[in-house]
Amino acid sequence: MKYYFNEIEAKWQQYWNDNQTFRAENTSDKEKFYVLDMFPYPSGAGLHVGHPLGYIASDIYARFKRHKGFNVLHPQGYDSFGLPAEQYAIQTGQHPAKTTKENIKTYRRQLDQIGFSFDWSREVRTSDPSYYKWTQWIFIQLFESYYCLDDHKAKDISVLESIFEKEGNAEVKAACDDDIDIFSAEEWNSMGDAAKEELLSKYRLTYLSETEVNWCPELGTVLANDEIVNGVSERGGFPVVRKKMKQWSMRITAYAQRLLDGLNTIDWPQPLKDSQKNWIGRSEGAMVSFQIDGHNESFQVFTTRPDTIFGVSFMTLAPEHELVAKICTSEQKEKVEAYILATSKRSERDRMADVKSITGVFTGAYAIHPFTGKNIPIWIGDYVLAGYGTGAVMAVPCGDQRDYDFAKHFNLEIPNIFDQQDLSEGACEDKNVVIANSDFISGMKVGKAIKMVISELEKRRIGLGKINYRLRDAVFSRQRYWGEPFPVYYVKGLPKMIDKEHLPITLPEVEKYLPTADGKPPLGNATVWAWNTKTNTIVSNDLIDEKSVFPLELNTMPGWAGSSWYFNRYMDASNENEFCGKDALNYWKDVDLYIGGSEHATGHLLYSRFWQKFLFDKGLVPVDEYAKKLINQGMILGTSAFIYRKEGENTYVSHGLIGNEKVQPIHVDVSLVNSSNELDIEGFKNHAFNKDYAQASFILEEGKYIVGREVEKMSKSKYNVVNPDDICKDYGADTLRMYEMFLGPLEQAKPWNTAGISGVHGFLKRLWKLFYVDGNFVVSDEVASPEELKILHKTIKKVDDDIANFSFNTSVSSFMIAVNELTALKTSKRSILEPLVVLISPYAPHIAEELWERLGHSGSISTVEFPVFNPKFLVESTKTYPISFNGKMRFTKELSLDLDKAAVEKAVMDDERTIKQLAGRSPKKVIVVPGKIVNIVG
Secondary structure (H helix, E strand, O other): OOOOHHHHHHHHHHHHHHHOOOOOOOOOOOOEEEEEEOOOOOOOOOOOOOOHHHHHHHHHHHHHHHHOOOEEEOOOOEOOOOHHHHHHHHHHOOOHHHHHHHHHHHHHHHHHHOOOOOOHHHOOEOOOHHHHHHHHHHHHHHHOEEEEOOOOEEEEHHHHHHHHHHHOOOOOOEOOOOOOOOOOHHHHHHOOHHHHHHHHHOOEOEEEEEEEEEEEOOOOEEEOHHHEEOOEEOOOOOEOEEEEEEEEEEOHHHHHHHHHHHHHHOEOOHHHHHHHHHHHOEEEEEEEEEEEOOOOOEEEEEEOOHHHHHHOOEEEEOOOOOOHHHHOOOOOHHHHHHHHHHHHOOOHHHHHHOOOOOOOEEEEEEEEOOOOOOEEEEEEOOOOOOOOOOOEEEEOOOOOHHHHHHHHHOOOOOOOOOOOOOOOOOOOOOOEEOOOOOOOOOOEEHHHHHHHHHHHHHHHOOEEEEEEEOOOOEEOOEOOOOOOEOOEEEEOOEEEEOOHHHOOOOOOOOOOOOOOOOOOOHHHHOOOOEEEOOOOEEEOHHHOOOOOEEEEOOOEOOOHHHHOOHHHHHHHOOOOOOOOOHHHHHHHOOEOEEEEOHHHOOOHHHHHHHHHHHHHHOOOOOOOOOEOEEEEOOOEEEEEEEEEEEOOOOEEEOHHHOOOOOEEEEEEOHHHEOOOOEEOHHHHHHHOOOHHHHOOEEEOEOOEOEOEEEEEEOOHHHOOOOOHHHHHHHOOHHHHHHHHHHOOOOOOOEEOOHHHHHHHHHHHHHHHHOOEEOOEEOOEOOOOOHHHHHHHHHHHHHHHHHHHOOOHHHHHHHHHHHHHHHHHOOOOEHHHHHHHHHHHOOOOHHHHHHHHHHOOOOOOHHHOOOOOOOHHHHOOOEEEEEEEEOOEEEEEEEEEOOOOHHHHHHHHHOOHHHHHHHOOOOOOEEEEEOOOEEEEEO
8 A cells, every 4th residue: 555645644633633642631641751842933035955864853752752752741832023014014914913923824834734742722923812821920929029149049038128217228239330329328218209110220130221222213123142143233234323312221131140159050062151151251250349530430440351441542442432422522522422422333242243443533532540650541341341341341452362452553652561371360379470660569479469459459449359250231122113012101201010910011003113203113104002091901092190090001022031941831831820720739749851053052041041040039839940851952054045146237147157257146036057067047037026027038058047156044135045845745744753763863964955855755665564465554463573573673772772862864764774674574563563663753743643553552652662772683693704715705695693512513513504515515613713713615
């Protein structure tokens, strides 16, 4: 019978759906295992074959664990808020909710047809009000909390208020803004509500502040650093500038050390851990205060080498530093303003990466050296960033290469006062430092000198020892429509939280999804977007009276809000009363295996760890790290096709004819190119979106236009995507699943080649044929031979080990070898074929379910016990001896390893082939090496 994969796959997908085969229960006698994928953003383009790679791997592991007797939670959902849907709404006028719903429908169909064992009863969508109600609630918890440095945990803000009422803030150790003055209980109690709230905001874990942001005027929103590429927006390629805006921020910096320490407790890839460590950037050193000459102003500098303070010859402030405008002299004002404007057009990432160019402007102001009293010129330079450290550096050109290059470029003083050159962080402490103009550290070893300078700074109250982090508080506002609304209204400019019982605050209808004419976010277009504190409802803006009706927040939350806790919601997705019930949390606890991309290292994977630690502090989750093990899957690359346009002409040169003339490579849709790299010219002209292409001329080679090829990231913009729908239609989902695993190790990037998929499809057809003889399903109950058992158990061991080690590609090879060997033996025995079907079930579940049913079983194969390896079947009981005559091997003979030398000799001499070789002659001697060779000397 033929292998009708389309019918088989549709049948079992319907069965799984009807029977909720993969639904996990929150109570079970089985041991739990939680397998999680990074949930997808449902774009209009749907999935390409690169997207399912991690999902297939996690699905194999989830199915494997079910076979091993675990209660497996393997959920899926959609990260469905975000900029792409909003941009599409702007272009087409369709509501983002509508297009998102349509996109999710496409994704669900595609995911189902690949045969994933997801528990769809737990599906979450971050744009669903029933979900983002709890995102809003978590935001409120953060607002109502501060971070206690004594207990190293978040506490309710009311605890802090109580301390202020009784003793002020002199003894309070809490994560807070740097500009807080000491106040007494009497001063606190005499403050008005507005003043108290302003002070509390400097301690809250989420707060409003003026923040330097990446502003994209074309998109009308703030962008995160990872949404900017080469100074322009990743989406659309629009210019991005730096500007100050009032934004909600998250005080992730309070958790910097715990985020570092937690990396030692989780099994995550070391490169990813290193990325987070570098992003957090812990440094030990000193904070030094520099007074500005002629101004009642000062600024602080953090340095890991305070002993180098006597080598400072100039200061550099970030162009965005708040003091620049105040201290800049009139003579330098024009140059400074021009430089600031130019810098605002460069992203922080670009400025950090650019280590070669040297630019800067003198402010005209001077700082006073805290020890020598000498005036030091203050410059601004774009290599200093306002958001990193204090936005100011003390330049020591005799010990730092960048400071030296800057000083050399601008002809600034370069004092040479050290007898050693390694002034970097972590320099050997056994070196001595000789300083000409210091009477208290000259000649000391570096480590002692650092301590002495810190002691002197603290004694003079001009600095202090400090641990500093590169990590910055996370901007949490976006000037977008399609995002979680903040549960915030404003009374005389002060933010107030909406009570839990009135959540969710849902998005209002708006006519336009662009910012308003006066620059307000898109929610500024809403006419019904005010909060009535008496009725606790959203009402018309016309009713705002600042007495009982107040304006609501116009910004929305960023994309990472909903993704920072979704793994907890999966545990109890239908709970209407809590973000997740205690019983469910205590049962599932954490994610046992998380698979997703490494590109999220310093975004989602850092923010989600922060939120988890906060929820743990508040007693809302049982563990402070949510994922024990994380695997970063590699990327499936596409093979792009290029045509080559002659410069300045509408003429295209075939790849083999390109000479010295200048040509421009242009991506062309791979669907228009055959396996011989020939372009369908007419198809291209009719298909092309650019009208010029229809009139183009082509210079051919031997009557054909040959395209160029290049392996690169699979992307719609590169026209090199392969649709999984086509693969499933032509070859089947089981073929797609096994082929993606067969391409190479899970963690590595590998190129897609549709031509190679036929080999995997052929394997599945051979597997199917094992069960059929002359079109009839034939399975016998005969006892398996030792050779058959050896093949089976060799495969059991290999596949069990491979899955446990996430070496899925080598498992596919093992299946192929086993099926080939069993086919050669014409195996049709139940004791061999039944375990083989269970073995392959995690990889090719549809064909496995069908064969399992045809073997006479009812129900799904998904929870059948995984075959157990028995080593006795791999113990060699026979030996294939090479039988030689005068040193030349003439044939082989299989003999038992239990035979002694005499028995081996007799068996060989009695063989008809030996008798024929000797032709009646008697051998001079017979050499037998047991287990190795037999040589007959004639």
